Amino acid sequence: xxxxxxxxxxxxxxxxxxxxxxxxxxxxxxxxxxxxxxxxxxxxxxxxxxxxxxxxxxxxxxxxxxxxxxxxxxxxxxxxxxxxxxxxxxxxxxxxxxxxxxxxxxxxxxxxxxxxxxxxxxxxxxxxxxxxxxxxxxxxxxxxxxxxxxxxxxxxxxxxxxxxxxxxxxxxxxxxxxxxxxxxxxxxxxxxxxxxxxxxxxxxxxxxxxxxxxxxxxxxxxxxxxxxxxxxxxxxxxxxxxxxxxxxxxxxxxxxxxxxxxxxxxxxxxxxxxxxxxxxxxxxxxxxxxxxxxxxxxxxxxxxxxxxxxxxxxxxxxxxxxxxxxxxxxxxxxxxxxxxxxxxxxxxxxxxxxxxxxxxxxxxxxxxxxxxxxxxxxxxxxxxxxxxxxxxxxxxxxxxxxxxxxxxxxxxxxxxxxxxxxxx
RNA sequence: GGCGGGUUGCCCGAGUGGCCAAAGGGAGCAGACUGUAAAUCUGUCGGCUGAUGCCUACGCAGGUUCGAACCCUGCACCCGCCA
Numbered sequence: 001x002x003x004x005x006x007x008x009x010x011x012x013x014x015x016x017x018x019x020x021x022x023x024x025x026x027x028x029x030x031x032x033x034x035x036x037x038x039x040x041x042x043x044x045x046x047x048x049x050x051x052x053x054x055x056x057x058x059x060x061x062x063x064x065x066x067x068x069x070x071x072x073x074x075x076x077x078x079x080x081x082x083x084x085x086x087x088x089x090x091x092x093x094x095x096x097x098x099x100x101x102x103x104x105x106x107x108x109x110x111x112x113x114x115x116x117x118x119x120x121x122x123x124x125x126x127x128x129x130x131x132x133x134x135x136x137x138x139x140x141x142x143x144x145x146x147x148x149x150x151x152x153x154x155x156x157x158x159x160x161x162x163x164x165x166x167x168x169x170x171x172x173x174x175x176x177x178x179x180x181x182x183x184x185x186x187x188x189x190x191x192x193x194x195x196x197x198x199x200x201x202x203x204x205x206x207x208x209x210x211x212x213x214x215x216x217x218x219x220x221x222x223x224x225x226x227x228x229x230x231x232x233x234x235x236x237x238x239x240x241x242x243x244x245x246x247x248x249x250x251x252x253x254x255x256x257x258x259x260x261x262x263x264x265x266x267x268x269x270x271x272x273x274x275x276x277x278x279x280x281x282x283x284x285x286x287x288x289x290x291x292x293x294x295x296x297x298x299x300x301x302x303x304x305x306x307x308x309x310x311x312x313x314x315x316x317x318x319x320x321x322x323x324x325x326x327x328x329x330x331x332x333x334x335x336x337x338x339x340x341x342x343x344x345x346x347x348x349x350x351x352x353x354x355x356x357x358x359x360x361x362x363x364x365x366x367x368x369x370x371x372x373x374x375x376x377x378x379x380x381x382x383x384x385x386x387x388x389x390x391x392x393x394x395x396x397x398x399x400x401x402x403x404x405x406x407x408x409x410x411x412x413x414x415x416x417x418x419x420x421x422x423x424x
Numbered sequence: 425g426g427c428g429g430g431u432u433g434c435c436c437g438a439g440u441g442g443c444c445a446a447a448g449g450g451a452g453c454a455g456a457c458u459g460u461a462a463a464u465c466u467g468u469c470g471g472c473u474g475a476u477g478c479c480u481a482c483g484c485a486g487g488u489u490c491g492a493a494c495c496c497u498g499c500a501c502c503c504g505c506c507a
Binding site: 231232234258261262263264265266267268294295296297300324327328369370371372373374376377378380381382383384394395413414415416 | 451453454455458459460461462463467468469470471472473474
């Protein structure tokens with residue numbers, strides 16, 4: 001069995017763990033069961049979640065049993081953020097999102113068979129839906145000290161700010177109960193999560209210890225992962241269009257591929273270490289390549305292709321690569337064959353029109369700019385392109401000779417924002 | 425409960441009757457340079473409109489005025505100090 005702790009350290013993933021030697025030993029002694037929870041706060045997971053999901057995958061590959069927990073119950077309550085109270089989502093929405101996220105998670109782990117490392121899917125609604133108020137207060141509440149709960153950073157910052165509802169204040173009890181239930185049901189002895197989850201996870205450890213005395217499954221552990229940061233100080237996983245989702249309906253495979261391809265040189269090595277399943281040697285070779293010849297973006301390409309394949313499949317990845325080549329290639333768009341063009345354009349935001357519009361209207365129709373004023377501004381600034389040729393006339397009209405294969409016009413704002421207009 | 429201060433555009437923040445779509449900074453966007461990167465510099469940054477017009481906007485509702493982000497009244501929320 002590979003030393004998974006060493007591997008995770010090499011990747012720079014580990015933020016904090018409880019007793020590291022004890023954790024290392026139990027991981028080495030045999031398969032353990034590990035869980036991570038995902039609350040349905042949106043219709044899809046996003047790239048930030050990949051850090052955790054893929055760590056579960058690594059642990060499974062190292063022979064351990066992963067449990068993917070979807071927070072059908074905790075998603076109804078809301079993990080308190082340091083800044084402000086969350087808006088509650090209605091129960092139907094949460095149920096729908098729970099199902100979607102469950103589907104996404106199932107793609108990253110192996111649930112087939114009945115081996116010691118076969119993954120388990122769980123939903124905390126299963127053990128909280130029938131929990132009575134009396135049970136909650138007697139069996140769980142008695143183990144939680146208000147003094148300790150008040151001392152938590154998130155709670156402190158909320159008390160100093162806009163306040164916190166009893167609902168969110170109680171969230172930690174439910175998450176702790178999850179760990180307890182998974183310990184009892186599946187002998188789960190490790191919970192992993194983002195570094196912001198440290199408090200919730202250790203609260204769960206306390207509950208497990210108090211209720212079970214750490215028997216019969218032994219000591220339970222906690223491991224948190226560094227949240228990815230970006231060299232330019234902005235938040236990882238966001239683009240102009242918002243979060244980068246795993247759901248192809250929300251973020252196309254093309255956009256997903258482009259997101260990774262556009263990684264900052266200074267960040268790409270860390271991303272590779274965090275996400276890639278390539279060998280250490282291969283990753284180090286890519287790092288050298290990137291340092292010596294950054295313009296080639298070998299590391300970005302490798303990262304983008306690996307993750308797009310993992311999340312969307314080899315076919316979708318190949319299509320995204322092909323589309324990127326076609327759309328950003330220096331070649332003449334008019335020489336592209338119809339099939340390649342159609343496939344490329346399918347990846348872009350597009351608009352159908354019945355007659356050829358002005359460039360300004362076309363930019364608005366495809367959603368490349370927010371308003372006509374912004375579109376005019378873009379043209380004036382020289383940031384508008386038709387079929388990769390800069391537009392200089394503010395009131396330019398698209399003409400029949402702009403049509404590619406009699407049907408498409410490719411629009412671009414700036415260097416890398418593409419859209420298409422379809423006639424007919 | 426009392427007294428005082430505050431609520432401005434995506435964020436921070438100036439503005440105390442007309443010259444205010446509102447200084448300045450940040451974020452965003454575009455250009456130059458490049459590599460679909462970063463940094464830097466420049467421009468831009470409510471909407472509609474082929475040009476100084478219209479609409480929307482300075483917590484909410486109403487009022488005064490030829491004219492209000494700016495004055496008055498009420499309400500909501502936030503922050504201090506005192507009980």
